[in-house]
Amino acid sequence: MKPKMTFKKIISTSVLLMFMGILPAQVLEKANVFLNSLSDEIKAKTLFSLEDTERFNMNYVPIPRAGATFHDFNETQKKAALDLLRASLSEEGFRKSQEIMELEKVLRIIENNDNDKMPDGRPRRDPLNYHFCIFGKPSEDEPWGWRFEGHHLSLNFTSTDGIITSSTPTFFGTNPGIVRSTEYKGREVLKKEAQLGFSLLHSMSQEQLKTVVFTDVAPHDIITTTKRKVEQLESIGIAYRDLSKNQKKIFMELLELYINNYEHGFAEGFRDKITKAGIDNLKFAWAGSHQPGKGHYFRIQGPSLLIEYDNTQNNANHVHTVVRDLTNDYGEDVLKDHYEKEHQH
Template identity: 70%
Template sequence: MSLLFILTTVNAEAQDISDKANAFLNSLSNDLREQAHFKLDDAERFNMNYVPMPRKGPTFYQFNEAQKTAALNLLKASLSEEGFEKSSEIMALEKVLRIIENNDDDKMPSGRPRRDPLNYHLTIFGDPAPDQPWGWRFEGHHLSLNFTSADSRIVSSTPTFFGTNPGIVRSTEFKGKEVLKEESYLGFALINSMDDEQLKIAQIADQAPRDVITLTKRKVSHIEPYGISYKEMNEDQQELLTQLVQVYIDNYQKDFAADFADRIVKAGYENLHFAWAGSLSYGFGHYYRIQGPMLLIEFDNTQNDANHVHTVVRDLENDYGEDMLKAHYEEHHK
C-alpha cells in the first residue's frame, strides 16, 4: 500500500488527540518508540528545520503500514482538511524534485534519496494525556508543524512552516499543481490594488530577501512593523488582507483555528501591517509579511527563479505553547 493511498484514507473520527498520539506510540517497536519519544522540556522540541537534513525521530520509511496510518491519523486530527491536504501535497512534491533534479547520487546519511516523500519524521514530546501538557512535531523538507496540547485541547500550532518547490510545477504528471496558490494570489491582489501613495508605504524594498526573515529561530526578536497599516487601506483592501490572514488560519484544526482567530481580533486588525519587498509581478522574486501585536506571517518566493515558496506563521506570544504552558502550570501547580 502506498503512502499517497494512506494519505487519502486515514481515519478522521473525532477522538481526544492524546488517544491518537498514544495509538501511534503503542504501534511502535521499542527501538522506534525510543527514537520517537522525548521529554516535553527536551531541547529537541525547539529544533525547527525545513530543509532536507538528518533529524531525530523515525521516518515513514521505517514504519509499517499500521504505523504510517497511526502517524497520519494524529497529523490529520491536528490540522484542518485544507492543512492536511497541503501537507500531503508538499510531501508528494519530493517525487517531482527527484525527477526534475535527476540526481540519484544525492543521498541522506541513511542511504535513502534526499528527495523522498517517506523522509518525514513524527516525534512526541512528553506523555500524551488529556490532563497534562505534551507536544508533537511533524517535520521534513518544506514542512515543520509544531503542536502543543494542554487541558484536552491544542493550545499552540506554531511555528508553522509550509513550503513548496516547485511553487508551480512545470512538468511531470503534477504539471500545473500550485499548492500555496491562495497565499500567492491574494498577496499579489492586495499589493497591486494600492495606489502610488499607498505603494510608497507598503513596498519596503525593491529586492526581496532570499528567505523568510525569522528562519528557524526559537524566539522571534522584535521586528519593526514596516509597511502599510490596516487603517491606511480602503475597505476592499482590508477585506483582501482579512482573507489572506484567514487562508493561513484555515490550515489549523477547527477549535484551535477559532481560538487563534479570536486572539488576532482581540489584538486588533487595525494594528496589522502589510509589507512587500521585490517585484509586483509573477515570475520575479517577491516577499510579504503580515505583522501585528501577536502575529507574524511571512511569504517568500525568490529561489529557483522565483518558483520556490517558503511561508511561516509565528505566534509572537505563544510559539511552542510557552505562554499557555506557563498559565497551565500556574493554574495547576500553585
C-alpha cells in the same frame, strides 16, 4: 444580498460548530492510538521529554533529523501516524502537507541526481523521509506536544488540558512553486497565498505603495528562518485601518487562508487572540517584484502574529511561508501559565 461574514461572525460560527459536536478533533486519542501501534524500538526513536531541546530544533531543509519516519512504519502505523496529522490540522492544511511531501517525487525526477544521498544512504529527495516526534506523554492532565517535520514542512503542536493550545511555528514550503513538468505539471500547492498577496498589492494606490513596499529587493528567505524566539521585527507596511473596504476584504481573505490550515478548535482560539490584539493593529508589507516570476516577499504583522511569505529562490519558483505566534510559539506562554498554576497548588 448575503450578509457579510465578519471576523467576529466567523468566530461565532466556529463556536456553534464546536457545540454541535464537530469540533475539536480528537488529537489526544489519535496520538495514543499511534503510540500504542509502535514497537519499543520505534517508540524509542519517537518519544522525547517535553523539556527536551529537540522540541525547538525547527528546520525545513533536507537534513538528518530526530524522530521515526514512514520508513520505520508498517501500514497500520503509517495510517495511525497520518490520522494524528489529519486530526491536528484542517482538511485544507492536511491536503497541503500531503502535496508538499509529494513534491519530493518531482524533485527526484527533475534533478535526476542519483548520487544525492542522505548520510543513511537514502535519497535526499524522499517523500517518506518525514519525522514524527512526541514530546511528553499524551494526556488530558499534563502538557505534551508533537512535531511533524521534513523538507519544506515543520508543524509544531502543544496540548494542555486535552486540547491544542499552540500550533506554531507552522512552516510550509514548495519547490517547485509551480510544477512545470512530470505528471504533476501545473500543480501549485500554495497558489491562493500567492494570488491573494499579489491581489492585495495590486489594489494599492501609488500613495499607499510608498508605505506598503519597504524595499525593491526581496530577502533571500523568510527573515525569521528557524529561530526559536522571534524578535519583534520593525513595524512596517500599511495598517489595516488605512485600507479601503475592498482592500480590507482581500486582507481578511489572506489572513483567513492561513488560519484555516489549523484544526478548527485551535483556529477559533487563534482568531480570538488576533481580534483581541486588534485587527486595526495588523500591517501588510511587501518587498521585491510587483509581478510573479521575480523574487517577492510579503508579511502580515501585528502584536502577536507574524506571517511571512517569500518566493525568491530557483528563479522565484520556490516558496517558503511561515506563521509565528510572537507570544506563544511552542506553547511557551500557555505552558508558563500552566506551570505557575501547578506551582501554586
